[in-house]
Amino acid sequence: MSVEKIDTLIVGAGQAGVAMSEHLGEAGVPHLVLERGRIAERWRSERWDSLVANGPAWHDRFPGMEFAGDPDGFVAKEEVADYFAAYARKINAPIRCGVEVRAVRRNAGRPGFTVTTSQGVIEAERIVAATGPFQKPIIPPLVPDDAGLMQIHSSTYRNPAQLPEGAVLVIGAGSSGVQIADELLRAGRRVYLSVGPHDRPPRAYRGRDFCWWLGVLGKWDMAAPAPGTEHVTIAVSGARGGETVDFRRLGNQGMVLLGRTEAYRDGRLSFAPDLRQNLDRGDENYLSLLDEADAYIRRNGLDLPEDPEARRREPDPDCVTKPIPDLHLAAAGIATVIWATGFAVDFGWIKADAFDERGRPIHQRGVSVEPGLYFLGLPWQSRRGSSFIWGVWHDARHIAEQITIQRKYSEYQGKAQRMLQEA
Numbered sequence: 001m002s003v004e005k006i007d008t009l010i011v012g013a014g015q016a017g018v019a020m021s022e023h024l025g026e027a028g029v030p031h032l033v034l035e036r037g038r039i040a041e042r043w044r045s046e047r048w049d050s051l052v053a054n055g056p057a058w059h060d061r062f063p064g065m066e067f068a069g070d071p072d073g074f075v076a077k078e079e080v081a082d083y084f085a086a087y088a089r090k091i092n093a094p095i096r097c098g099v100e101v102r103a104v105r106r107n108a109g110r111p112g113f114t115v116t117t118s119q120g121v122i123e124a125e126r127i128v129a130a131t132g133p134f135q136k137p138i139i140p141p142l143v144p145d146d147a148g149l150m151q152i153h154s155s156t157y158r159n160p161a162q163l164p165e166g167a168v169l170v171i172g173a174g175s176s177g178v179q180i181a182d183e184l185l186r187a188g189r190r191v192y193l194s195v196g197p198h199d200r201p202p203r204a205y206r207g208r209d210f211c212w213w214l215g216v217l218g219k220w221d222m223a224a225p226a227p228g229t230e231h232v233t234i235a236v237s238g239a240r241g242g243e244t245v246d247f248r249r250l251g252n253q254g255m256v257l258l259g260r261t262e263a264y265r266d267g268r269l270s271f272a273p274d275l276r277q278n279l280d281r282g283d284e285n286y287l288s289l290l291d292e293a294d295a296y297i298r299r300n301g302l303d304l305p306e307d308p309e310a311r312r313r314e315p316d317p318d319c320v321t322k323p324i325p326d327l328h329l330a331a332a333g334i335a336t337v338i339w340a341t342g343f344a345v346d347f348g349w350i351k352a353d354a355f356d357e358r359g360r361p362i363h364q365r366g367v368s369v370e371p372g373l374y375f376l377g378l379p380w381q382s383r384r385g386s387s388f389i390w391g392v393w394h395d396a397r398h399i400a401e402q403i404t405i406q407r408k409y410s411e412y413q414g415k416a417q418r419m420l421q422e423a
């Protein structure tokens with residue numbers, strides 16, 4: 001039986017796979033993209049219903065195509081998925097949907113990889129794993145399954161109606177946790193939100209969105225998180241036209257803020273006494289960005305409107321002045337816990353010597369230590385912007401260049417070989 005052969009196989013057709021296909025196409029590298037679901041499947045089926053992009057439409061896109069509609073608006077998640085499907089059509093990307101890659105094995109004694117898929121075997125010289133920065137939901141093993149509660153991860157939250165009646169505890173206050181908690185509060189639920197260390201940029205300042213500020217201040221290009229901030233999440237939202245996330249305001253609107261969730265015992269959850277510290281550090285991060293923006297405006301003589309409102313601080317709500325050390329979940333009427341505690345990567349399907357002891361790829365800007373194996377879309381792959389829509393496009397260009405360079409080496413024939421062929 002003949003086996004299908006391809007130069008470069010891209011696994012996953014999210015934004016990373018589509019960007020990779022564009023650059024490989026331009027470089028003339030024969031390739032195929034395999035996607036187990038639909039193009040940009042995670043935007044369609046692993047995000048809540050009301051989600052909109054965190055960045056404005058002018059920013060969160062590829063250079064080759066604009067979103068229809070207001071460039072300063074925040075695009076709904078289905079439209080984001082539609083955008084990538086349209087982009088794939090525009091560049092004529094060779095994407096095969098509904099095909100799952102089950103295993104990739106390094107060939108022994110010869111270059112390349114043997115790929116087992118749900119529809120047969122493929123031989124590929126090179127592999128680009130573009131299966132996403134956020135693959136496997138993390139739920140810390142704190143609350144037992146038989147605690148008499150509904151427990152879900154943020155990736156399976158859809159809307160308030162999906163949850164049983166009663167109060168909701170959202171654990172984790174990054175962009176997902178804070179947006180879900182806010183939506184539930186607006187739907188009339190009693191909401192508890194466990195807040196850990198976070199960055200909290202202003203949605204906009206002096207007439208410019210924070211995406212613009214991070215760009216001109218060089219922060220999207222940071223190569224690695226600042227020391228000590230590796231576990232700091234970022235809380236931003238494009239909901240309702242884009243508003244700055246302000247935990248104190250949410251507290252004053254009735255949301256009960258709690259410190260980091262620590263332990264569970266006999267129906268009680270306890271929280272670290274760090275709520276005020278986490279809020280203060282979030283404020284410091286917020287204010288430092290305003291200061292840097294002001295300095296940038298002065299240095300460059302920009303004519304941008306003053307924004308004194310941005311420095312106004314909400315009063316502390318009761319839950320901050322009198323922090324709650326623990327909660328009896330049933331007594332508080334909590335029927336649901338939503339874990340907005342992030343994701344891990346899972347590359348168990350790649351059988352190659354390319355991972356550290358925690359299963360994370362060993363790579364330089366996506367070029368793996370295993371020759372012929374590449375990664376795309378990893379968090380901080382080359383810089384802060386790597387896992388985001390616009391950033392992955394630039395990383396894909398780098399990988400396409402590296403693949404082109406390696407193909408040249410493979411094609412090289414020594415003098416003796418050339419003479420043999422000419423004879």
Ligand SMILES: Cc1cc2nc3c(=O)[nH]c(=O)nc-3n(C[C@H](O)[C@H](O)[C@H](O)COP(=O)(O)OP(=O)(O)OC[C@H]3O[C@@H](n4cnc5c(N)ncnc54)[C@H](O)[C@@H]3O)c2cc1C
Nearest residue numbers: 012014015016035036041053054100101131132377388389
């Ligand atoms: C809630 C949320 C909101 C976000 N909002 C924004 C935003 O507004 N702006 C922004 O820039 N970024 C945002 N991001 C970050 C990032 O843009 C997304 O996570 C994006 O989905 C990453 O794209 P990707 O192509 O790298 O990975 P994914 O979208 O995860 O795509 C990977 C694809 O690989 C497929 N796949 C996986 N395994 C296999 C296999 N074995 N065989 C075949 N196919 C496989 C999957 O089905 C999937 O389609 C957000 C992330 C989250 C979680």
